Amino acid sequence: MKAFWLTADGRLVYVDRLAEDIKFRRTVIGQGAYGTVYKATCQKTGKEFALKCHKRGVEEATVRELSCLTALQGHPYVIQIHECVIHNGMMATLMSYAPYTLSNIIPLSFVARFSVQVAEALSYMHRLNLVHRDLTPFNVLLTEDLTVQVADMGLSRHSCKWMSTPVVTEAYRAPELFVEGGISEYTCAIDMWSLGVMIVDIIVRTLCPKDHPDASLMPWDPKTLMPQVMKCALVKRIVFQLLAFRANERLLAHELRESGVSSPF
Numbered sequence: 001m002k003a004f005w006l007t008a009d010g011r012l013v014y015v016d017r018l019a020e021d022i023k024f025r026r027t028v029i030g031q032g033a034y035g036t037v038y039k040a041t042c043q044k045t046g047k048e049f050a051l052k053c054h055k056r057g058v059e060e061a062t063v064r065e066l067s068c069l070t071a072l073q074g075h076p077y078v079i080q081i082h083e084c085v086i087h088n089g090m091m092a093t094l095m096s097y098a099p100y101t102l103s104n105i106i107p108l109s110f111v112a113r114f115s116v117q118v119a120e121a122l123s124y125m126h127r128l129n130l131v132h133r134d135l136t137p138f139n140v141l142l143t144e145d146l147t148v149q150v151a152d153m154g155l156s157r158h159s160c161k162w163m164s165t166p167v168v169t170e171a172y173r174a175p176e177l178f179v180e181g182g183i184s185e186y187t188c189a190i191d192m193w194s195l196g197v198m199i200v201d202i203i204v205r206t207l208c209p210k211d212h213p214d215a216s217l218m219p220w221d222p223k224t225l226m227p228q229v230m231k232c233a234l235v236k237r238i239v240f241q242l243l244a245f246r247a248n249e250r251l252l253a254h255e256l257r258e259s260g261v262s263s264p265f
């Protein structure tokens with residue numbers, strides 16, 4: 001790790017050397033509970049990076065996020081970190097830049113591909129006993145060529161018997177997390193539920209984009225919409241297996257990865 005500071009003219013300066021090659025532009029590309037993400041550009045190569053400035057400096061969540069990301073370095077479907085810099089207790093992470101997220105409208109034919117790529121990343125994480133705990137379309141980034149880059153490991157941790165339940169954005173939260181008390185027994189299966197919701201969510205959004213000129217005439221009623229989503233036997237089987245109410249009946253990441261889903265949904 002290297003100490004750094006940000007100069008008034010937007011350069012990222014290391015204590016031990018001047019990082020003249022990385023120009024830091026004050027363009028906010030994302031903002032979350034744990035930090036602000038800016039775009040950084042390498043002056044020599046023009047390559048773009050994302051610089052996440054962690055709001056609360058070095059705290060448990062930051063350490064967890066970095067240790068998970070470090071454990072997953074080299075995986076083709078997980079966001080890569082290039083530098084982690086720290087100064088006066090403040091911290092920033094330089095990552096690969098991914099211009100899109102799954103929250104953007106994506107081609108319907110891409111659903112199978114992204115599902116398998118997310119399943120690949122989750123299968124690797126779950127094998128390492130890491131649970132993501134915040135899988136949403138906003139945290140699944142996409143490169144220029146629409147390759148999945150799972151990101152935002154701020155809530156990720158090593159799975160253990162008792163874990164806190166106020167995790168995962170509500171719409172993507174598995175039923176076993178809706179318990180009182182704040183702490184419960186659950187497993188990596190919560191990530192698979194989130195993936196199931198994401199698949200339905202993306203298909204529905206793609207079929208009925210809100211900004212479509214005929215949006216008001218489109219069938220928003222779930223009774224009309226779900227048959228469209230469910231008319232493909234393969235989607236139906238996978239979505240039903242991911243959205244199994246009982247966690248132990250839910251499809252595992254490696255099972256989805258090995259299920260041979262490659263044809264467009």
Ligand SMILES: Nc1ncnc2c1ncn2[C@@H]1O[C@H](COP(=O)(O)OP(=O)(O)OP(=O)(O)O)[C@@H](O)[C@H]1O
Pocket residue numbers: 029030031032033034035036037050052079095096097098099101138139141151152153154
């Ligand atoms: N590597 C990246 N490339 C491009 N955009 C990114 C990158 N990393 C993060 N972002 C953008 O910044 C947003 C916030 O980043 P991130 O989710 O890591 O922050 P956070 O504070 O942990 O957020 P949250 O409140 O969701 O936990 C993301 O939703 C995404 O839009």
